[in-house]
Amino acid sequence: MLSRKVIAIAILSTIACTQAGIADEGFKSSEFLRLPVENQRGYISTAATAAGVIANLNRKGQAKCIDDWVGLHRDGGYRPVMEAMKKLPNYHPMAVTLTVIEKACGEFKYAKVTAASP
Numbered sequence: 829m830l831s832r833k834v835i836a837i838a839i840l841s842t843i844a845c846t847q848a849g850i851a852d853e854g855f856k857s858s859e860f861l862r863l864p865v866e867n868q869r870g871y872i873s874t875a876a877t878a879a880g881v882i883a884n885l886n887r888k889g890q891a892k893c894i895d896d897w898v899g900l901h902r903d904g905g906y907r908p909v910m911e912a913m914k915k916l917p918n919y920h921p922m923a924v925t926l927t928v929i930e931k932a933c934g935e936f937k938y939a940k941v942t943a944a945s946p
Contacts, residue, residue, distance in 0.1 A: 856917060861914065873898070875926065876929060887934070894929060897932050909928045912927070
């Protein structure tokens with residue numbers, strides 16, 4: 829049986845990756861920057877929320893940092909992420925978003941969880 833943590837991570841990853849219909853691995857930040865501002869903000873907000881929920885299951889202090897980071901940057905359109913995407917146009921927007929959040933709040937390295945064999 830899968831743990832609640834594994835299920836939560838799977839669900840949140842799916843939500844984050846499908847936000848605005850942009851789950852393609854070949855999707856680049858340069859393309860993301862051409863999307864409407866509302867889509868950009870929604871995508872980054874969803875990714876940050878998912879990261880915060882996952883962090884909350886693993887490291888409460890990191891989750892608070894992510895919540896504070898969102899509160900600080902939401903009204904400004906997540907400027908640190910947008911600036912990073914301009915500098916890294918060939919990287920996937922999810923990778924850039926999570927890297928910026930990691931830089932601010934610490935790495936997303938948690939204890940390994942393995943699913944039971946069938």
